[in-house]
Amino acid sequence: MEFKAYPFTAKKYASKVPQLGNGVETKRHAVTIVGGGPVGLTVALGLANHGIPSVLIEADDSVCHGSRAICISRRSLEIIERLGAVEGFLNTGLPWAGGRSFYRDTEVLHFKMPEDENQKLPPMVNLAQYHIEQFLLDAAEKKADLIDIRWQTRVIAIDSRADGATLRLDSPEGDYSLNTDWVVACDGGRSTIREALGLQLKGTSYEGRYVIVDIELESDRPTERLAYFDPSSNPGSTVLVHKQPDNVWRIDYQLRDGEDAEQAVKPENVMPRVQSLLDMMGERGTWAPIWITLYKANALTLESYRHDRVLFGGDAAHLVPIFGVRGANSGIDDADNLAWKLAFVVRGIASEELLDSYSAERVFAAHENLRHGTKSTEFMAPPSFAFELMRKAVLSLAIKHERLRSLINPRQTSAITYIASPLNAAETKPGAFTAGPVPGAVLPECPLTIVEGGNAREAHLTDLISPCFTALYFSEDGRVPEEFSALEEALEGEKLPFKMIALTAHLHVTKRDHNWDHTGRLFAMYGAKRGTAYLVRPDGHVLGRWHAVAATDIAGAIHHALNP
Template sequence: MNAEFKPYPFTATKYAACIPALNDGVETKRHAVTIVGGGPVGLCVALGLANHGVASVLIEADDSVCYGSRAICISRRSLEIIERLGALDGFLETGLPWEGGRSFYRDTEVLHFRMPQDENQKLPPMVNLAQYHIEQFLLDAAEKRSDLIDIRWQTRVAAIDSRPDGATLSLSTPEGDYALRSDWVVACDGGRSTIREALGLQLKGTSYEGRYVIVDIELESDRPTERLAYFDPSSNPGSTVLVHKQPDNVWRIDYQLRDGEDADEAVKPENVMPRVQSLLDMMGERGAWSPIWITIYKANALTLERYRHDRVLFAGDAAHLVPIFGVRGANSGIDDADNLAWKLALAVRGLASDALLDSYSDERVFATHENLSYGTKSTEFMAPPSFAFDLMRRAVLSLAVKHEGVRSLINPRQTSAICYTESPLNAAPGESCAFTAGPVPGAVLPECPVTIVARGSEREGHLTDLIGPCFALLHFSEDGSIPAEFAALEAALDERKLPFRLLALSAHAHTDQTRDFAHDHTGRLFAMFDATPGTLYVIRPDGHVLARWKAPHAAQIAAAIDSALHLRSTH
């Protein structure tokens, strides 16, 4: 044990503030979109907009990416989104993939869970990666899009004047203050959101009393990467301890404070070090270690009632605070960004009514309530809020030692993709009644290997490789042929400049290469989608199903897309 703090094995670049051209203290250029907050969510929004050709200004109060592990688990769904944003390589090269975890009650293993993983998947269920790495890899991708992403460091929002046609932000920097005008503002400025406070908005829900100390340490170990949970361990009796291995020999340890413990005293190194050492002794880790970072955390299950307020949109922790148990925080924020970016881009480009943005709020508020439902159950088990919950937990853990059927109650319910079952964008349910299987409208496109044939060459790939910053029409046929009326629809939508792609999915390989197509070489794709020749699915730019038919006409497809893009506002 080394009592001296070590720096992270990662050095962040420091950035200076800059002042744009001004006229009487106001920036001369009015911007289409200004994003407040340069964390993972803000960077994802900026990259998503850039994929649609929409420029943004990103305001960040700090001078570099964050310090401390913070968010550490990135889900498969988030990795799919990050791949479309052009930042996946660093996540896979540096991150530590894992598929499951173990829970222990005192000295006995009571649960060994595994997340869904099968031969159809391209990406791992989860990757461990500290938030400073997450931000850096997204920042690297953003800097490659500097023509469309203007990042302004050391710039704080002092005030906002929000109006029905836009907003004016009062900004403060070490180099001076100025005002910026923007058509749209996306608030990604975290749990203590300045924008949210300035607009007088409040998060609603439940704040839990249970507190956790979070410690990052450096420890060299060959232990496999998995999620470890210890209930009532000998190292910290009566509490819960979570352990995650991270890249660069960094370990993240979260341990629960006992009732009555003083938070200020609890985070002092002289009180943290013995507890960590006791935990490592219990785990059988004998190597030398050093602390890096210590903080404290209290679980919250809170959300705004709406995420759109005129021209201001909220995402990530600025919109909702989700308990860490089940790793839904950063992952739900990345999903917010993915949902918002394409809708905002189409509204900015005049390709959709801005009422489309009401569906961002509808869908992501629904998703937050889903996440809070699972997160609340996990929190009540991990940090019981009352004597009754504590009694229930002890009973479950005691029974789980000998009764396997009880062990599912210990499962932390890791984050998974949300199905927007009640989305106002979904095609009428009647259109889907002919299907007995396959993804319903609102569901995320499932993964499946395919052979992709493009420009005369072919490669092994996956279905998600075909999804880009556009609507995708997946047409199933025996030979990859496309009906003439669908080709005409493709031309009509292209003339409207609507981002759109018609994709042929064939049951068999064929030699006609007049059009790019994907071949179901595994024989699993058609059954997965309950598809027969003529079946068609419409996929949104964020990978969710918009509509599906067994044998549609081009007019039905066009109507479904137009209905989504020109959705009448209930705002």
């Protein structure tokens, strides 16, 4: 059986060497990003949103080959929308909201992810990593004045210092050195930067191994996550199936103990198992293999993501099991968290300590992701006889006992609340809010009528978030107290990006130039009343909230966040 090519042609990019003097680039850069995958591109786009230029170093000459990451979460889509790249994700990606798990030939779980009338983005879309990278790259190319991509360029050495770093780079045109104030390492699980600095990921590596196969198959089966435990096609094992765009299907199946990995990925051994799975699923169409590789689950993280002027993100910082699709999504969240903080430091409006909060928040998030990912891994690929026995008992009993089915739920990725962030403004009256996001949480979505330039449009609350601090003021008539006009002027004088936006519960006939809650849900959802305010960070996390807010409260919270 011949392998087919992916129904996607990656454009090839040539390397370029900048102006040099004695083998050293003459220009010193503010930020250099190592790794042009989804995380590196997201960092570059995030910095560009704040007007900060960056150099992006990528060893390959095109976007990646192979499906790799395939599931993009609602939270990641929200971030990507702020970067101006979401259109391709929504037009090409396959949205889904749940999945099914089977024990042998019996369905034991049908789960649904949170989805209600408040949302504008799907809980998840399936999209191969080459599409993910291409859509982000398309957005980056529109900002070529701020994002300098160096293709076919590899880091071969780094000299990290307290005031910056020097990277030694290898390109087809020859080696050269680059000086930079900051390095962002997004160079994957085998990070050259991490290794060069002598840093090690810590945690657990699991023995269970999975063969990952991409095939081309035309089918009208709906898009959902499918999991098969001890199926007839692969007895004693676990199989995961995801439908992707362009008639590509991703199949992951567990190798049994004692199977030789080298033999397991040979086409003559893979094809019969895939055919047996498709027969079991009732898929009768013709199919062809595209890509085969081997995967082993790891639950590992660095203890700190900041090392002087070097910052780590994505797989270079942590390796999360694929179960629950936290890998690429957590990396995109890393990038979103880091970009605004690094931009503010580069612009000189925040202290370097702000970057320590990047490490604190994202290490906390990594441990949360690893905790959930570990539970899923131990169920999907039991690490011992005891775990295997427990899984068999749960699956057997879940057929008749619905309450046990939650133990099978893969717990898909969700936004992390930075509950103990050093940036959070303390709540002066704990318990005063009966609803709404706490400091450190992501803004919950809600439809909203937004008025801009005298024109009203039905939109959503997160459309109001931009590369600045945003104060959402819940107003009776669409106005804010006069003291806040002075606050905006004062912060503008300090070059601190800030805007204050009034929200009302209803449309005032005599005053139509205000944003209003046309569904009647927003105020209750946020536990808000007249005079309530939520202060939101550039990444959409709540910084502080008050029922009776003064300008000094908001100014104090922003200054504390920028100089923690």
